[in-house]
Amino acid sequence: MTTINTVNTIPPDAMPAADRGGLWPLWSVLAVARFQIGRLLTPPRLALAALGVVFPAAVLWAAESISEDRLSREAGAMILYALIPEAVCMLGLLMTMCPAVADELERGTWVHVAVRPGGRRSLLLGTYLAAIGWTAAVAMSALIVALLLGVIRDGTSLAPVLIGLILLSCIGRGALFALPAVIVPKRALVASVGVALVVEYLAGFIPAVINQLTVSLRLRSLLVKWMGWRREVPIQMQLLIDTNPPWIQVTAVFILAAVLLLVAVLILEWRQFPPSEES
Template identity: 55%
Template structure:
């Protein structure tokens, strides 16, 4: 008796490699599924609260005392690309494996050709889209309250910074999410604090592999602040041009996602963990 064509095809394929042409379809399917899960009422309410927080802080500050445009930009940068994006990605990217283990669906992911890679990249895309959307809503609300001069330029600049922050940090959080799925949130918070905020502020070679350095450098360049920076502050930004900074983030994202995918393809969970 021979196996059915469907069964034979599924298991004869190399592990983790779906047929060519099905890669993007599988990733799109996972992305759509994860976005549908993120569009529930509790998640939408959580996103609205997160979007309102920077606007509320800005409102409280400008009611206390007027602030100039540069201070407004610095506050928006700290509140949205650095804070809100990280918080959103902690919620959306960290459960990439843990959710499947808790629901008992991990086995269905592993037996599908390319299932692990599709899960990782689809969840990555959904986390970036959801967090980026919440951050853009927050940006518009905050700018509406602050009412700085030349708002269109700020919208364009912060949209790019939000996109870079979401893509870079989502790839960063993917690594602890596949190494320690049951403790992914705690591990990712530790990674954010140690790598992004501690190492990113060290005037040493180690800060070259952080997203925060690239974001600060882009902000300083696009706001033309470099010539006005104190000497000691120049240690915390990079002198390279904006295209180089963006290319560095893209390379870092590729390395992190490749590492996460390599680890995920070799992870095995005993039945006690899957249950």
């Protein structure tokens, strides 16, 4: 290399004066969450959300039409559980959490985020918050619409149970989908569907240690406990639920989510995307 001595000398400046509070990582995360919510407020996304809101009510209405009578509280709870904390939350999180990194790469905004201090983790955690907020809002709206339909006897008493399950479903599964989002960003949706099927719906129903690591076991167990169905569940089916008290189930979901997010953040902090992979 030919090196010629250089050049203009400017005294190095001190660190920029900081208007940063002690909670500066929190500001970054909240900024991302707010920005991602803004991105979700587009006509196609709102249309999808509206579909998610009316879909459970439509299924309930169809079920009532077939039975020709109002649904029992138990049957209503089972249907709503399958439709809202499971289906609506799962689909909502697939749409919002999976593209956490891929979307940035496609838009060419990844580079803007990656050069900010803590930008990568803020992107992931902020997107996670936005995904939870958006999905939970859609799911709760779906619950309200379904209950307002009035096809379930004593339906309003189900609201606290299902709201709790919706929140836990979003918290646990959002974190679960964070992993494919950072490991295989461009195939995150496909990978997440695979993870959902294999982990949540296959491993989750294996009566062994492995199902302790799934969100679906915790949600099922909480549904049984909060609905007071413990004694009514057949002995064979009791293998598919956990008998520990609700606070343990809730804590397990939070711990699972924290561990999954931590791993996802570490992977993302360490990832490199060659310029050719962007947009």
